[in-house]
Amino acid sequence: MTTYVIKGVRPYGEDAVDLVITDGVITELAPVGTGKGEVIDADGLIALPGFVDLHTHLREPGREDAETIESGSQAAALGGYTCVHAMANTDPVADTAGVVEQVWRIGREVGLVDVRPVGAVTVNLDGTHLAEIGAMANSAAKVTVFSDDGKCVHDALLMRRSLEYVKAFGGVVAQHAQEPRLTENAQMNESALSGKLGMVGWPAVAEEAIIARDVLLAEHVDSRLHACHVSTAGSVEVIRWAKSRGINVTAEVTPHHLILTEDLVETYNPVYKVNPPLRTQKDVLALRQALADGTIDALATDHAPHPHEHKDCEWGAAAMGMLGLQTAFSVVMETMVEPGLLDWRGVAERMSVQPARIGGVESQGQPIKVGSIANIVVIDPKATWTVVPEALASKSSNTPYAERTFPGTVVHTFYAGRPTVIGGVLA
Amino acid sequence: MRHLLSAGDLDRDKALLILDTAAEMAALSDRSVKKLPTLRGRTVVNLFFEDSTRTRISFELAAKRLSADVINFAAKGSSVSKGESLKDTALTLEAMGADAVVIRHWDSGAPYRLAHADWIGGSVVNAGDGTHEHPTQALLDAYTMRRHLRDGKGALEGVRVGIVGDILHSRVARSNVLLLQTLGAQVTLVAPPTLLPIGIDTWPCEVSYDIESVLPNVDAVMMLRVQQERMQAAYFPTAREYSRLYGLNGDRMRLLPEHAIVLHPGPMNRGMEISAEVADSDRAVMVEQVANGVSVRMAVLYLLLGGAKE
Amino acid sequence: MGSARAHDLRTVLSGDDIARASRRIAHEIVEKAKGASDLVLLGIPTRGVTLAHRIGRAISEIEGIDVPVGALDITLYRDDLRLRPTRALEETSIPDVGIDGKIVVLVDDVLFSGRTIRAALDALNDVGRPAAVRLAVLVDRGHRELPIRPDYVGKNIPTSPAEKVRVRLSEIDDSDSVEISAGEDE
Numbered sequence: 001m002t003t004y005v006i007k008g009v010r011p012y013g014e015d016a017v018d019l020v021i022t023d024g025v026i027t028e029l030a031p032v033g034t035g036k037g038e039v040i041d042a043d044g045l046i047a048l049p050g051f052v053d054l055h056t057h058l059r060e061p062g063r064e065d066a067e068t069i070e071s072g073s074q075a076a077a078l079g080g081y082t083c084v085h086a087m088a089n090t091d092p093v094a095d096t097a098g099v100v101e102q103v104w105r106i107g108r109e110v111g112l113v114d115v116r117p118v119g120a121v122t123v124n125l126d127g128t129h130l131a132e133i134g135a136m137a138n139s140a141a142k143v144t145v146f147s148d149d150g151k152c153v154h155d156a157l158l159m160r161r162s163l164e165y166v167k168a169f170g171g172v173v174a175q176h177a178q179e180p181r182l183t184e185n186a187q188m189n190e191s192a193l194s195g196k197l198g199m200v201g202w203p204a205v206a207e208e209a210i211i212a213r214d215v216l217l218a219e220h221v222d223s224r225l226h227a228c229h230v231s232t233a234g235s236v237e238v239i240r241w242a243k244s245r246g247i248n249v250t251a252e253v254t255p256h257h258l259i260l261t262e263d264l265v266e267t268y269n270p271v272y273k274v275n276p277p278l279r280t281q282k283d284v285l286a287l288r289q290a291l292a293d294g295t296i297d298a299l300a301t302d303h304a305p306h307p308h309e310h311k312d313c314e315w316g317a318a319a320m321g322m323l324g325l326q327t328a329f330s331v332v333m334e335t336m337v338e339p340g341l342l343d344w345r346g347v348a349e350r351m352s353v354q355p356a357r358i359g360g361v362e363s364q365g366q367p368i369k370v371g372s373i374a375n376i377v378v379i380d381p382k383a384t385w386t387v388v389p390e391a392l393a394s395k396s397s398n399t400p401y402a403e404r405t406f407p408g409t410v411v412h413t414f415y416a417g418r419p420t421v422i423g424g425v426l427a
Numbered sequence: 428m429r430h431l432l433s434a435g436d437l438d439r440d441k442a443l444l445i446l447d448t449a450a451e452m453a454a455l456s457d458r459s460v461k462k463l464p465t466l467r468g469r470t471v472v473n474l475f476f477e478d479s480t481r482t483r484i485s486f487e488l489a490a491k492r493l494s495a496d497v498i499n500f501a502a503k504g505s506s507v508s509k510g511e512s513l514k515d516t517a518l519t520l521e522a523m524g525a526d527a528v529v530i531r532h533w534d535s536g537a538p539y540r541l542a543h544a545d546w547i548g549g550s551v552v553n554a555g556d557g558t559h560e561h562p563t564q565a566l567l568d569a570y571t572m573r574r575h576l577r578d579g580k581g582a583l584e585g586v587r588v589g590i591v592g593d594i595l596h597s598r599v600a601r602s603n604v605l606l607l608q609t610l611g612a613q614v615t616l617v618a619p620p621t622l623l624p625i626g627i628d629t630w631p632c633e634v635s636y637d638i639e640s641v642l643p644n645v646d647a648v649m650m651l652r653v654q655q656e657r658m659q660a661a662y663f664p665t666a667r668e669y670s671r672l673y674g675l676n677g678d679r680m681r682l683l684p685e686h687a688i689v690l691h692p693g694p695m696n697r698g699m700e701i702s703a704e705v706a707d708s709d710r711a712v713m714v715e716q717v718a719n720g721v722s723v724r725m726a727v728l729y730l731l732l733g734g735a736k737e
Numbered sequence: 738m739g740s741a742r743a744h745d746l747r748t749v750l751s752g753d754d755i756a757r758a759s760r761r762i763a764h765e766i767v768e769k770a771k772g773a774s775d776l777v778l779l780g781i782p783t784r785g786v787t788l789a790h791r792i793g794r795a796i797s798e799i800e801g802i803d804v805p806v807g808a809l810d811i812t813l814y815r816d817d818l819r820l821r822p823t824r825a826l827e828e829t830s831i832p833d834v835g836i837d838g839k840i841v842v843l844v845d846d847v848l849f850s851g852r853t854i855r856a857a858l859d860a861l862n863d864v865g866r867p868a869a870v871r872l873a874v875l876v877d878r879g880h881r882e883l884p885i886r887p888d889y890v891g892k893n894i895p896t897s898p899a900e901k902v903r904v905r906l907s908e909i910d911d912s913d914s915v916e917i918s919a920g921e922d923e
Contacts, residue, residue: 190625191625191626192625192626192628192629194624194625194626195625195626195627195629195630196601196626196630197535197536197559198535198536198556198557198558198559198560198598198601199535199557199558199559200558201624201625203625267543268536268537268539268540268543269540309512312514312544313512313513313514313540314513314532314534314536314537314540314541315534315536315537315540316533316534316535316536316557317512428823447825447826448825448826451826451827451828451829452826454829454830455829458863458864459865460863460864462863463813463814463863464813464814464859465813465814465818493813729813729823729826731823733813733818733823733824734818734819734821734822734823734824735819735820735821735822736819
């Protein structure tokens with residue numbers, strides 16, 4: 001039994017303590033210099049509950065050339081995460097108890113973060129037949145989040161049924177809101193810019209219309225809905241309205257939709273190709289505001305690794321998605337903390353407490369106090385770093401932030417009381 | 428000038444330089460010996476991912492008249508259709524010593540990508556990319572308008588141009604709007620609202636849904652090809668209705684001022700966007716557009732390849 | 738040495754000198770061609786064209802008939818295209834009578850390496866087949882790099898290769914003169 005002392009750390013940016021962890025649990029918040037055990041220096045650094053990602057593509061099984069559960073777990077730990085939800089659009093699709101248990105088991109063997117499989121809503125993400133949601137919920141993986149992410153459950157009747165069906169297991173349907181007919185072959189946000197660039201547009205209404213339909217369905221059948229990667233100001237308004245009406249809806253926003261805008265598409269560099277697409281500055285500002293006021297409950301990375309050849313090509317041939325795990329905190333720091341939209345407790349809420357609650361992960365998102373499970377991230381808000389794509393832990397390098405310098409670094413991460421990252425490197 | 432990717436990259440001086448150079452090239456093309464030694468030892472690759480016989484042979488003839496070696500690389504039936512990427516094709520062409528790549532691609536932005544991704548060192552000429560741009564078509568259209576309406580000299584100040592048809596999917600329209608604006612012309616786009624892109628109000632031109640109100644007030648009208656398959660996607664109900672509302676027939680042609688000309692980038696759908704009477708009339712300059720296309724492309728190739736590498 | 742650049746500029750031909758040289762060349766052309774009926778003058782842009790027109794007018798005054806005068810741009814035939822940025826083209830205008838069977842007199846302002854004339858001969862070859870091609874220049878400054886010699890010369894001016902010869906003609910430059918300057922910084 002090892003006892004760790006995170007010395008001089010400031011929980012939530014408040015008064016400095018020696019944070020003592022014994023046997024995976026926070027056992028003491030002692031005056032600085034009094035904690036006994038293996039000392040990890042954290043003078044002046046900030047401790048927050050370990051981050052929880054509701055939306056991670058680990059690519060295993062099927063595309064181990066892009067990412068594996070191991071490499072994705074490493075990226076997550078380095079990004080300050082102690083839990084990730086592994087999306088179901090693998091090959092084979094995570095639509096059976098067998099696949100989700102495999103992902104869950106490998107995640108445990110790697111042991112760097114809590115890997116929580118997301119189950120598919122429909123068989124093979126085909127949008128027509130419900131997957132065996134009960135079997136996945138009752139498996140060793142205890143799946144609670146179901147999503148066809150990458151595809152929209154566009155059939156209204158099927159969406160209704162899935163919202164109803166998951167109630168029996170305390171689950172939630174995480175909808176990738178994208179009306180398929182309005183987005184056939186879509187390449188970027190539909191706007192004056194898409195007209196100029198001659199690209200097929202992905203209109204905001206294709207997201208907003210599905211979210212509007214789904215919140216009404218959730219209300220009608222009295223179920224829970226989670227809106228994945230909300231990207232438009234209009235979606236924010238729909239969700240705000242739904243919440244004011246008492247509808248049980250939660251929502252997430254990605255880091256890239258908080259910081260990047262569609263004009264990057266003018267470079268035709270597919271590293272900026274993502275789904276939903278980068279939107280306008282007006283949308284970015286609305287999303288930041290929504291994340292600040294709680295209309296959007298959680299930050300979720302939509303970490304989407306792709307092999308080099310799927311990005312080193314022409315725009316139309318390129319895959320959609322970007323890396324996010326290792327840059328998420330810095331983006332939040334730059335877009336939310338520095339402008340004063342979120343304080344440290346707010347960051348903890350959006351990056352840990354709420355995603356853990358939405359995902360139903362009781363061991364995660366616990367407050368920093370004696371008795372809590374020691375999932376902790378220690379960050380240095382004063383440090384800066386420059387993104388080097390090849391230096392990221394992910395097997396892929398499709399980050400949109402190459403050469404960009406960000407504020408805020410993840411210094412230490414503790415997962416269930418064990419250090420996974422010490423001094424910015426894997427422990 | 429290293430590449431020609433967008434008509435928007437051309438300022439007024441550059442555009443006029445190309446048109447003036449094209450005029451000299453056209454004069455040389457009237458001679459018994461049409462070949463010039465200018466690009467001897469240079470290699471021009473026509474990299475065509477889409478079939479377009481007319482654009483390809485126009486570039487081919489232009490390059491050959493300047494004595495460049497020409498390689499035609501049609502993606503169909505080549506390694507590209509077996510899954511080779513644009514990047515690997517580009518690296519192959521680079522290894523073969525291509526000084527310029529003339530690219531036609533179905534994907535908007537592919538020429539830009541080819542020019543900026545560090546795959547090749549040569550010049551890139553956009554010969555039409557997706558629904559984005561087709562700058563040499565706009566140049567040959569401007570050249571043709573200048574010949575008929577401005578005595579072959581200067582810019583196009585005050586020239587009024589109507590562009591009618593599928594603006595949404597038209598690379599010809601995009602390039603023309605940009606170039607004509609640069610040259611001082613006034614453009615009015617005419618199309619059903621379904622065939623106009625979102626954000627059209629930000630373009631430097633007027634928009635109308637009514638062809639008959641526009642025709643009396645233009646010096647040139649450009650009819651765009653409308654593809655039958657657009658009907659399936661509900662852009663318009665039937666070919667007949669499209670033709671009735673937006674086609675240029677003899678009666679409508681007579682609404683044009685006496686001096687006005689009719690352009691079409693080809694290939695034409697006779698009976699759809701343009702009637703046979705119009706296509707065969709004296710006002711139609713389609714055949715001349717083809718000839719001018721060679722001169723304009725000679726000018727572009729000369730200006731890109733005729734000097735030291737930048 | 739370079740401190741007094743203005744002093745390095747010396748005039749070698751005045752406006753009157755240029756006028757006399759042009760008239761003399763016109764006489765020599767007519768004399769050698771035994772009349773003016775088969776003559777076509779082609780100037781090499783820019784100042785060669787101006788000179789060709791002047792010589793053409795002089796011949797008309799002497800012979801009483803109009804001599805066809807045109808312009809022959811040789812840019813597309815140059816052998817040094819790859820050594821410099823792309824050049825804009827100048828006008829080429831071949832008189833309507835053409836050049837087949839004619840005595841073509843190429844007119845240029847300065848003869849130096851001879852490469853321009855080599856290019857002009859190539860260009861002529863693509864236009865037609867003259868009976869003879871002759872060369873008239875206002876200034877021959879020497880330093881030939883090709884076996885080319887002028888038939889009519891306004892003035893032979895020995896120069897060093899580094900010097901610059903500047904021809905000014907009133908149609909273009911407001912006054913007539915030929916000046917030489919030290920060209921170290923060129």
